[in-house]
Amino acid sequence: MTAKHEMKKLVEEIYAVRDRGDVEATLALIGENCTFRMVGNTRLAPFSTEASGDSFRQAITQLITVWDLSNIRTAGIYVDEDEHMVFAHREGEVRHIPSGVSFHTEFVDKIHFRDGKPVKIVEFVDTLQVAETTKMIQVA
DSSP states (O other), X not given: OOHHHHHHHXXXXXXXXXXXTOXXXXXXHHOTTOEEEEOSXXXXXXXXXXXXXXXXXXXXXXXXXXXXXXXXXXXXXXXXXXXXXXXXXXXXXXXXXXXXXXXXXXXXXXXXXXXXXXXXXXXXXXXXXXXXXXTSSXXX
């Protein structure tokens, strides 16, 4: 199998366990040296600042336990084998577990690989929707 196929397969597996809400299985597939950042204003910290190590683990754990992505589907995956990078377009119904609020959304993950494992995840989401749903900002 090609590296391209392996990267795509691993991303699909990560999404499958993440969408089931399995924190430990998700973290096991990603590896311990990975970083995460949600693109957006720094007021969305800690998610909008690059997290690694224990902060990475805490951010991923919080995302999985607070956001239900069981009704999200992967619309497309593009693998850039030369750059060791995957872009994944996902869409569907997201539910914020604490508030029970659900909404339709789309987002893109950019996942950088080294030695067959993700080492950096950058997520592009509707940060205004996230901030409103989590009450970080009030809707006018």
